[in-house]
Amino acid sequence: xxxxxxxxxxxxxxxxxxxxxxxxxxxxxxxxxxxxxxxxxxxxxxxxxxxxxxxxxxxxxxxxxxxxxxxxxxxxxxxxxxxxxxxxxxxxxxxxxxxxxxxxxxxxxxxx
Amino acid sequence: xxxxxxxxxxxxxxxxxxxxxxxxxxxxxxxxxxxxxxxxxxxxxxxxxxxxxxxxxxxxxxxxxxxxxxxxxxxxxxxxxxxxxxxxxxxxxxxxxxxxxxxxxxxxxxxx
Numbered sequence: 001x002x003x004x005x006x007x008x009x010x011x012x013x014x015x016x017x018x019x020x021x022x023x024x025x026x027x028x029x030x031x032x033x034x035x036x037x038x039x040x041x042x043x044x045x046x047x048x049x050x051x052x053x054x055x056x057x058x059x060x061x062x063x064x065x066x067x068x069x070x071x072x073x074x075x076x077x078x079x080x081x082x083x084x085x086x087x088x089x090x091x092x093x094x095x096x097x098x099x100x101x102x103x104x105x106x107x108x109x110x111x112x
Numbered sequence: 113x114x115x116x117x118x119x120x121x122x123x124x125x126x127x128x129x130x131x132x133x134x135x136x137x138x139x140x141x142x143x144x145x146x147x148x149x150x151x152x153x154x155x156x157x158x159x160x161x162x163x164x165x166x167x168x169x170x171x172x173x174x175x176x177x178x179x180x181x182x183x184x185x186x187x188x189x190x191x192x193x194x195x196x197x198x199x200x201x202x203x204x205x206x207x208x209x210x211x212x213x214x215x216x217x218x219x220x221x222x223x224x
Contacts, residue, residue: 031210041149041198043214056211090154099143099204101212103155 003027006091006104013081014112020077021107023091031055032074033092033101034066043090049074050096081111114139114205118215125191126223133218135184135201143204144184145212146175148197155200159186191222 004025013019025032033056034046048056049068063079074091088108092101115138125131135144146158159168161177161184168175172195174187184201198219202212 033210035214041217041219043155043200043217045211045213048210050210056208094210096210099210099212100145100157100160101155101202102157105154 002105004091004093004102004104006089006107009105009107011107011109012112013110015081015083017081018077018079019081019109020075021089021091021109023074023076023104025072025091025093025102025104027093027102029093029095029102030071031094031096032068032071033094034074034076035090035092035103037088037090037106039087047074047076078109081109083111085109086111114141114203114213116201116203116213116215118199118201118218120218121216122219122221124221124223125188127192128190130190131188133186133188133199133220135186135215137182137184137201137203137213137215139203139206140179140182141203141206142179144177145202146184146186147200147202147214149200149217150197158199188220191220193222193224196220196222 031050033048047066052068065077068074088106091104144161147155149155159175164179166177172189198217201215205211
């Protein structure tokens, strides 16, 4: 039973399209995150939600819009995809105040 | 802005040898994490270091934290091929219980 699951695992799409990635955690955590890992393996936080409330919003283009319908789910919608959006997007969860993150398997986005 | 640097970025070592990966960070923090990532896979939590002088060991890996020097080390003893992976340290930004800033990563290759 996967603790943090993301779908889809792979996304290949054309520039200008819109796509979504979904994430669900069954760990009972109250905080969820989106991280972006680029081709050099650098990991950077994008967003974080605590109990459905946005608490971290890094300098990310407005084309990226997260949504958390409940504390177990965090989705990421990307509009007007660009070549530079190609990366692996990781969802993670943690219990607030503890900090240790548990990561999903990642969603590899390729924009052509 | 919190900066987290690791060195070396790439490490090739023979089985049976010992080596240390260093993680330096720029702002006071009393929580540091080590993660492992296999190629194409998710990030797996290895160690959570919560106080100055903390030392944790698991198998051939030992992690330590010196908050005064803003330095953590990950020591590898008698390396084996299975340890080949990329290792990340991550630091909590002070005042933000949830925001982990990751280091640049160290790609470890253990050769036979």
